[in-house]
Amino acid sequence: MSARMPIDFTFARQVALPAQSSITNAYKAVNLADAFSIRLPPDASTDPDVLARFIFDNQPAWIGRLMRVRDAIVAGFGLKTGSHLAGLAQGAKAERLGIFKIYRSTPNEIVVGEDDNHLDFRVSILCHGAQAGGGERELTISTVVHCHNLLGRAYILVIALFHRMVVKASLRRAARIGWPP
Template sequence: MKIRKFQIQEADLIYKYLPANYIECLQCNFSSRKKVSSDDIMIAFWTDSPQWVERLFKLRNLLVKPFGIQGGNNDSRHKLEKSIRTGGTYKFMSISEKSDEETILCANDKHLVMYLSIKVKELNERDKDVTVSTLVKFHNLLGRVYFSIIYPFHYIIVRSMLKSVLKKFENQP
């Protein structure tokens, strides 16, 4: 599965949240006979992470707690899944917009706001393109410092989580 850099398109819902201090857009192709929605991938993205990623998030949550940065959103998979499917809110994450192909999650705290867009485009009855776009807007200096520290991990983690999630959907009957 090859993940490639891509550009946010004007037709994407996430486009209206530009400009941002940080922009990343990745795309890859996967095959599944099963209908896979952007909600399905968003839910798996936040609830079915590889173990090493889970451990990193736990460490991150411990380290940032003294600075008032929020963390830890996956203690109730059912509540998180419900908020994604219904366009609701769970802790500091909310679904800011949805369409048939795209779901945008917003994580907002006093230091920065992050938008994560998952867009699934069916190419034919089997092949699909998934596009994952991340936008980050800093509210203050602490947001800038925090993101500069996590950026190298972000790059590795997003790609790893995307591959892991898509393998679960790939080639399903």
């Protein structure tokens, strides 16, 4: 008889874009598309809005420092900075999740993103798997980006590696802190 390995609820892995996500076919052409998934423990919330806010509110400190460096660089190119987006969130007419505009919200998925002159992007936070009665549940963060011009393509070329590190680190940190019930 083989012993069952304990489930590692802190391991974030790269996966294919989920077919059930509304952003999988959001753009005709994409310049970046990726998804990262993590298993949720049985007692964790399955509300994607709650989980997304928890992830964004508990990111590692180095991500904030990285965003400040990014903002200092992109401000000279006329791109939206984190402080600009935070200002939009303060007086938001549209619903926002942190600095991002909410484009869609369902019981299983929340989609956030922004549109800018150089690119548009959408991020999906999707809860899927067994919802009741046990079984594995997962949280998948997917991102799709559509670039409008050379500046957008250059930006994504530089940002892609950091983006992937940020998503995985954010998922791992949220899991280590403990998902909200």
